[in-house]
Amino acid sequence: MKLTQLIENLFKKYLPSPFTIAILLTLFTLFLALVFTKPEQESAVTYTLNVFNFWEKGIWSDGLLVFAYQMMLILVLGHVLVLSKPISNLILKVTQYCNNTAVSAAIVSCTTMLVAFFNWGLGLIFGALLARKVAEHAQKNGISLNYPIIGAAGYTGLMVWHGGISGSAPIKINESGHIKSIMKSISSEEVLGKIPEVIDYSQTVFSWWNLLIFLAVVVGVTVTFYRVGKKATPTSINLPEYQMNIQETATTQAEKLDSSKMLAYFFGSLILIAFLYRYFEEIISLKITPNLINFFMLGLGIILHGSFKKFTNAVGDSISDVSGILIQFPLYFGIMGIMKSTGMVTLISDFFVSISTTATLPVFTFFSAGLVNIFVPSGGGQWVVQGPIVVESALQLGVPLPKAIMAMAYGDQITNMLQPFWALPLLGITKLKAKEILPYTLIAMFVGSAIYLVGLLIF
Structure with a gap:
């Protein structure tokens, strides 16, 4: 547990808020653009003003602002569905089978990942409410339970969501012309001609290899939580009942x-x-x-x-869930505007191409995406910033675009088990602390990472 305590302390001490990180990344990108991409024939003042112009245009990109609104709706409407009576009743029925830590952790992790595969907002709140109701059920019936393990199991949906139906990258590349639009003025006309109009779900989310990897992760993580739960020491639980459906009264017309x-x-x-x-x-x-x-x-x-x-x-x-997306996404769009218009995307992708092969590029993409997710804790924001680099690198090395993009999605989602940003709604509902669930989410991250890497190397 010393490792998890160290990680938590590092996050608290050195990692500022996601909004502050977005600003720091913006300043860093501006600095890199001015140092490494300035044409010799252009003055420093003129080029600086041009870079500021690229930044402003990126922030207010019409297509990307639509994307931000789409992602906000996916999160809000997913949360709204969980708060409905039928799904609330389903949660209460599931809790009846939770009679010890091992079984409860397995049920919560498995069902949460299955729900999150459909919609990440739905999976996030479903897992949180299910974990809370399992604890309340145990408290009411005198069942000994390790509550932090159950809370961690309720967060596992965030390690599969980006490879699922509501994943930001696969859902956007399914829109006609989206990939070409983000690669315009980055790739050459010859390369642009190789980019398909769409990459549909039969090649990504519903491809046989992604479904097989997803199934392996669900089984592997579920079994892991069951085994961890078997050895767990019960913790005390003292929770008031969480009201999911409040009766309403209507008096006026x-x-x-x-x-x-x-x-x-x-x-x-x-x-x-x-x-x-x-x-x-x-x-x-x-x-x-x-x-x-x-x-x-x-x-x-x-x-x-x-x-x-x-x-x-x-x-x-549900609306408070989207505050981060609302204010951070335009900053990420500005970063993309700088990287795209100054040629930084090509420089970075050339670096990845120089150190990679067709076989290793997906692996490098997986690890780099996991690292980027710590600083850009949003799959949509990450797709905007890292997506063009992934696409350009894959095209240069001849790596299939669906595989390269899903490698980015896998890397982005897996380090959610380390990055506590999206755990905030769960922590609020369950009344647990990040340090209580972190030891178990880290175990899930290591298990999931191993499965994703093996899958990328085999398929």
Whole structure:
């Protein structure tokens, strides 16, 4: 446990807030651009002003701002779904099978990873609430339990999410022209001609090799938590009941309209009908996009909550989750604007190409993505900053783009078990501390890393 205590102390002492990190990365990128990319014939003052212009244009890039909003909706609507009565009831039913630490940890980790594969926001809050309700169930029934292990198991969804349906990188490369748009003015016309219009889910998320790696991670981590739980010492639990569904009363006509089940079911059904009409062909061809997922979750969320009042209350409870994305993403877009327009992407990708082979590039990408995630704790932000480098390097070495991009996704998600940023909602719900779950999330990280690396080398 000394290692985990050391890591926690290092994070607390030396790692500032993600917003401060984004600012420091911006300043560092500006410095690198001015030092390494200034043309000889251009004056320092003129080039500095040009770099500032690249930065400003990147911050307000229309396409990237749409991307930020899409990612915020994925997180909020996923959280909203968990707060609905049907999923809350499902959580309560699952807790009935949790009668000791080993079984509870296995159930919580397995179900959380399966849910997070569908939607990362849903998986994050589902795992947190499930862990809390398992602890409450144990407390109520006098079951001895090691609560920190259960809390850590509820966080494991964040080590599989980026390789899942709502993963930022695979979902964006499924949009027509997205890869070419981020590589424009970076790659040569010849290289741009090799970039496909889309890379659909049959090549990434739903490819046989990604599903096999995902299954191996689920089994490996579940078994690991079961074995760790077998040897665990019970901890004391003293928790008040966490209210997931609060009954509402309607007195005025306006409140009755807000609470109308019929109106909510009718409008939610309209959304789902429009969803099927608009996206049926895309679903069949596995062309899953952020708009597709968000439109579906919007309709489903309204129906599952059964009233507009409950739905909007759930949105209010969930909205704080996106504060980091809202304010940090434009800074990452600015970094991309600098790197793209100054040629830094090409310089960095050339370096990776010089030290890599076709076989080792995915491995280097995995480790570099894990490192970047510590400083850019957002898959969407990381895709914006690192994605063009990964794509350019893969094209130069002839590495299949789906494999290179998924290697980045694997590396990004695995160090969430080390980076506590996305654990904050879970810690708030479970009332645990980062230092309590960190020893067990680190074990999960090592197990998952081994599986991902073997998968990248074999497939």
